Amino acid sequence: MKFRVERDALADAVAWTAKSLPSRPSVPVLAGVMLRVSDGSLEVSGFDYEVSSQVTVEIQGDADGAALVSGRLLAEITKALPGKPVDIAAVGAHLELVCGSARFTLPTMPVEDYPSLPAMPASAGTIDAAAFATAVAQVAIAAGRDETLPMMTGVRVELSGSNIALLATDRYRLAMRELEWRPEDPEISLNALVPARTLNDTAKTLGPLGGDVTMALAHGGAGEGMIGFSAGTRRTTSRLLDGANYPPVRSLFPASHNAEARVSVPALVEVVRRVALVAERTTPVLLSFGPDGLVVEAGGSEEARASEAMEATFSGEPLTIGFNPQYLIDGLQNLLAPTAVLSFVDAFKPAVISPAADDGEIVSGYRYLIMPIRVTR
Amino acid sequence: MFVSEGTILHADLDAFYASVEQRDDPRLRGRPVIVGGGVVLAASYEAKAAGVRTAMGGRAARRLCPDAIVVEPRMSAYTRASRAVFEVFRQTTPEVEGLSIDEAFLDVSGLRRIAGPPSEIAAGLRREVRERVGLPITVGVARTKFLAKVASGVAKPDGLLVVPTEKELQFLHPLPVERLWGVGPVTAAKLRDRRIFTVGQLAGLGEATLVSLLGQGAGRHLDALAHNRDPRSVQTGRRRGSMGAQRALGRGPRTPAALDAMLAGLVDRVARRMRAAGRTGRTMVLRMRFTDFTRATRSHTLARATSHTQTLLDAARRLLATALPMIEERGITLIGISVGNLDDRYVQPALPFAEQDGVALDAAVDAVRDRFGSAAITRGVLVGHGQGLEMPMLPD
Numbered sequence: 204m205k206f207r208v209e210r211d212a213l214a215d216a217v218a219w220t221a222k223s224l225p226s227r228p229s230v231p232v233l234a235g236v237m238l239r240v241s242d243g244s245l246e247v248s249g250f251d252y253e254v255s256s257q258v259t260v261e262i263q264g265d266a267d268g269a270a271l272v273s274g275r276l277l278a279e280i281t282k283a284l285p286g287k288p289v290d291i292a293a294v295g296a297h298l299e300l301v302c303g304s305a306r307f308t309l310p311t312m313p314v315e316d317y318p319s320l321p322a323m324p325a326s327a328g329t330i331d332a333a334a335f336a337t338a339v340a341q342v343a344i345a346a347g348r349d350e351t352l353p354m355m356t357g358v359r360v361e362l363s364g365s366n367i368a369l370l371a372t373d374r375y376r377l378a379m380r381e382l383e384w385r386p387e388d389p390e391i392s393l394n395a396l397v398p399a400r401t402l403n404d405t406a407k408t409l410g411p412l413g414g415d416v417t418m419a420l421a422h423g424g425a426g427e428g429m430i431g432f433s434a435g436t437r438r439t440t441s442r443l444l445d446g447a448n449y450p451p452v453r454s455l456f457p458a459s460h461n462a463e464a465r466v467s468v469p470a471l472v473e474v475v476r477r478v479a480l481v482a483e484r485t486t487p488v489l490l491s492f493g494p495d496g497l498v499v500e501a502g503g504s505e506e507a508r509a510s511e512a513m514e515a516t517f518s519g520e521p522l523t524i525g526f527n528p529q530y531l532i533d534g535l536q537n538l539l540a541p542t543a544v545l546s547f548v549d550a551f552k553p554a555v556i557s558p559a560a561d562d563g564e565i566v567s568g569y570r571y572l573i574m575p576i577r578v579t580r
Numbered sequence: 581m582f583v584s585e586g587t588i589l590h591a592d593l594d595a596f597y598a599s600v601e602q603r604d605d606p607r608l609r610g611r612p613v614i615v616g617g618g619v620v621l622a623a624s625y626e627a628k629a630a631g632v633r634t635a636m637g638g639r640a641a642r643r644l645c646p647d648a649i650v651v652e653p654r655m656s657a658y659t660r661a662s663r664a665v666f667e668v669f670r671q672t673t674p675e676v677e678g679l680s681i682d683e684a685f686l687d688v689s690g691l692r693r694i695a696g697p698p699s700e701i702a703a704g705l706r707r708e709v710r711e712r713v714g715l716p717i718t719v720g721v722a723r724t725k726f727l728a729k730v731a732s733g734v735a736k737p738d739g740l741l742v743v744p745t746e747k748e749l750q751f752l753h754p755l756p757v758e759r760l761w762g763v764g765p766v767t768a769a770k771l772r773d774r775r776i777f778t779v780g781q782l783a784g785l786g787e788a789t790l791v792s793l794l795g796q797g798a799g800r801h802l803d804a805l806a807h808n809r810d811p812r813s814v815q816t817g818r819r820r821g822s823m824g825a826q827r828a829l830g831r832g833p834r835t836p837a838a839l840d841a842m843l844a845g846l847v848d849r850v851a852r853r854m855r856a857a858g859r860t861g862r863t864m865v866l867r868m869r870f871t872d873f874t875r876a877t878r879s880h881t882l883a884r885a886t887s888h889t890q891t892l893l894d895a896a897r898r899l900l901a902t903a904l905p906m907i908e909e910r911g912i913t914l915i916g917i918s919v920g921n922l923d924d925r926y927v928q929p930a931l932p933f934a935e936q937d938g939v940a941l942d943a944a945v946d947a948v949r950d951r952f953g954s955a956a957i958t959r960g961v962l963v964g965h966g967q968g969l970e971m972p973m974l975p976d
Binding site for chain 2: 347348349351372374375376377450452455486487525527553572574575576577578
């Protein structure tokens, strides 16, 4: 194997594949990135049995072949290289890398021990890369991080005709985003539970490239239990989580509400941040809504306390409700709107936060549900 | 005489379970009584005189004291008696720190003008407990918690001992080293090797020597105690840092299924107590004792505090699964769990998922047990197994 490649193209490709590599691999070869040259192009791939990623890079190839080297090391080296063409060659059990006057020799691992990457499932449709990245980030924030509840660490992707719904919950808050896409089969009706971290990382790297992302999801047969994304020269696959018993979370959104408040998102985020400085990890911030606006408070009778009043339009009986401040801020920041509409049934039932335009009109597509903390005073 | 008395009382009920039995059954009075048919849970002073000790095997106890009357424990009677005694404590002073069901520290400073000096308060307390609850109680009075506890230990049974502040060391130093908190058989043997028998001799060693002999923690601790340095104050309203339950098992192999059933019973019990006290915990600890008397613990910390039975049970089961090889190899004689890292103020409730929730189930089971007793509803796997004894304890 011998080739010449642009420094930036190589660094990007290696960085992207190396990012999904396990820090403590079950077998040493999984810490590697595979470099494979054929027909004038280079495939850089990484795989940890859960997630695979692959990029194709244009090169000037001298000799076809493959080499497996430490992904972390190659990523650090390529990032630090000067902006000059890079010459790479496999020499015996080593990889020689020359860039300008810098020269590196890396040990290689046996190529034949490396598992073959899963095939991409059949394409299910395409979606605008930037819009997809935004939508995924809005929802992934609500996914759980507790690995003992694997189902909660996923984003549920519901494909129904030309509509995609993304849902995630860690049991304490729930985010839902709906958007349009272009399915191959207009009658498609499929659900998948995708690990939230992988989905978010993938969407975030594919988003800035622009264009479309192809989503590939097998419906029975080969590739079952797998989801794939591809855009341009990049593709990634991920194993799905078992979502057979995913709770019917849509029904958690209350059918009606008894009170509703409209507040400025940046102002409320700032106030909650400030007041929450006195709240310990598990203590809530209290929001008291009334005809005069909103008062945000935190702290106990014996500890530090804080309160701040702010403008809000409110309809309904005056209401005091407690929230985990971080959950509240997460929801507000992901509205991506100037105004938030908070809808309440009462102080103990889940509250809904929706984005609204400057005129206070609710913008459909995103909703954030948050379970209040009971506060006895 | 005004300033010569300390203000900390250590009140300790004498042979608590056995005294309750003697109180309730006149035929037992003045006779050796052993509570507990298997392991001795408590022995009256008459039985103790014959050498019977708590936690001794039942057969050995009867050999030592053949005329002893053995009675089955009545845990609910002990709980009622304890509540009544603590009621007396709290009427004496608001500063009560319960140590266990039959023992507490009381701080009576500031009561001199309304209730007299500590020695009078202590005498009054003993009288009240005797008259209102019908039980003997021993009280030690001193300037520090440690010395008050030593004093009550010396004054037992049914006694009162006041250690005047100017005679603290005079009282403490002739005592055997075993009277100090933290001196068990091992430490005592180490000290005996150095010909150290009394607290006074220990105090003469100096901290540096003690540290080199017993290690930093124990050395410093004992040096401080031997000089009656104990700055801890009486802590009221301090909440538990953990809640647990355990169950002793006879020797003999246990199937994983049987252990799992016991574990479920223990988790049910602890989770119910946690919910009743409005607490949630994050750390599940599994405790085991093996046939060779060695112990081991395994713990797992959850991402969030909970009092949800199923979540706690899942965590306990994972711990048990990892410990099974060890249990297989060494044989298990005690299994216990405790939930630590207790949060108490605010609980983030989960969204009301219809199915996998179980919070409603917990609430329903708790309600049935509160109304009809712990045995009214139980798990299928526990039917016919019994729960082991539910030890009475201080309210959470």
